[in-house]
Amino acid sequence: MAVYTREKLPTLFKKLDTLSEQVFLLFGERYLCREALSKLEAGLLGSSGTVHPVDGEQEDTGKTLNKLKSFSLLPGRQIYRVMDTGVFHSKDSSKSIWTRAEKAYGENKPDRAARTLLSLLKAGGIGLEDEEADLAGLNEQEWKHYFGFARPDSDLKWASELLHNMQTSGASAHGREAGNPEQQMLDALQAGFPENNILMLISEEVDKRKKLYKYLKDTHTVIDLSVETGASSKAQKTQKAVLADLIKSTLAGYGKTLEPQAVEILYERVGFHPVALVNELRKLVDYVGEAQRITLPDVDAMVGRTRQEAIFELTGALTNGRVQQVLTMAERLQENGIHPLAIVASLRNFVRSLLLFGALASQPETGFTKGMSAQTFQNVCLPGLKDRETWKKELSGHPYALYMQFKTASSYSLSTLEAWMEKILQAEMRLKSSALNPEIVLQHLLIEMMRMPR
Secondary structure (H helix, E strand, O other): OEEEEHHHHHHHHHOHHHOOOOEEEEEEOHHHHHHHHHHHHHHHHOOOEEEEEEEHHHOOHHHHHHHHOOOOOOOOEEEEEEEOOOOOOOHHHHHHHHHHHHHHHHOOOHHHHHHHHHHHHHHOOOOOOOHHHOHHHOOHHHHHHHHOOOOOOOOOHHHHHHHHHHHHOOOOOOOOOOOOHHHHHHHHHHHOOOOOEEEEEEEOOOOOOOHHHHHHHHHOEEEEEOOOOOOOHHHHHHHHHHHHHHHHHHHHOOOOEEOHHHHHHHHHHHOOOHHHHHHHHHHHHHHHOOOOEEOHHHHHHHOOOOHHHHHHHHHHHHHOOOHHHHHHHHHHHHHOOOOHHHHHHHHHHHHHHHHHHHHHHOOHHHOOOOOOOHHHHHHHHHHHHHOOOOOOOOOOOOHHHHHHHHHHHHOOOHHHHHHHHHHHHHHHHHHHHOOOOHHHHHHHHHHHHHHOOO
16 A cells, blocks of 8 residues: 655554554664554554554464454454564575674673574574574585575574573474465455454564565555665765654653754764664753753763773774774763773773784784684684683683684784884873873874874
8 A cells, every 4th residue: 555654654643543454564773663653553542452462583473363363352453563573584684683683692682682583593494493593503505595694704602502592491483384474474464354453563674575565565554664774975864864853753742952063962972773862862851850952061961972882982993094083082082071091091901902912813823814714713723722821811702702803903013012002101101290281192192003004
């Protein structure tokens, strides 16, 4: 019937009272989908009705459809909401699913990472009880066969462990349900179901080549809330438009406004994370109290990156040679109340680590080479490194993190890293004993470090 984008949603919401639609597909950015879903449910249910939530990552499509086809004894409309449905997944969506799983695990969210890995198994047609569910045990050819993209170089032991824990706890991943879930869904939708029953399918990504998607697009309501990712000017423009709408709609609900000068700072500090942006706006609303306008000093006071995150970004920009970005980040750190001495101390620790890993990498017995993959590093270098008592603490990190540290360190000569350390110590002495402006000392240090050859 229709495909609604973010800009066209108000048109859909206005006609919910008269809409007889029974099937909705929402896909794209997670927070935007949840917001739209909340408004849809409120508009469709009115004063009576029930929402029946279904976890799509552990869904049995047949059971969901049986409920959808049954008459309910409950009053009002019955909404069957399938969150994170896997029925649209395929090999083409496997890579983005894997990226989400890695991100969740990196953010210390093992439960979410495990649920996302179940979606990956579904996309590859693998059941949780299958031997292939041991992802770490799949070779390059097997991984490519099931998921359609190259096997990651990093250690996959964590993924296998999460899935194994789910299996032993009694979870079920219907990677290969009886029959074809997509065809089951198509047959059920074409046959029809009681008029008070409504199906809502929600997914972060869909394969638009699937028959089910084409059918829904032609005969039902599809809501496309996907946002282009990346750092291109087009993507950045789209992302800022989404964030601008969120700022406007969120603050309007509290009767507040945000002064224009503060908007760009808010974008920079939060990035394209809609849920984080809304949380920060709510903090600002509480902070300003009765005031109707949120100012730049309010944003400075309440919205700041953590020191660890900001320092990590600073050192990343430093090793990638992004001069302007390094200077801007250093300035922001100081604006957020971090003293130049603290920044210099973090730089000193960072360079000391590079020196250590650079020295170890240069030793023939380590076996490290610049073009080495993460998997080869883990198999060839790591066993010997782990046996060293002298640097046991420094070498106790995650294998992939150690690999990246070795890789970064090997891009610099030891003489350059030693010169960096001298510059850092000189800057530290200037900050402690001279009357020079601390900001100038820090800027001079960073520029001098980036001028040195690799």
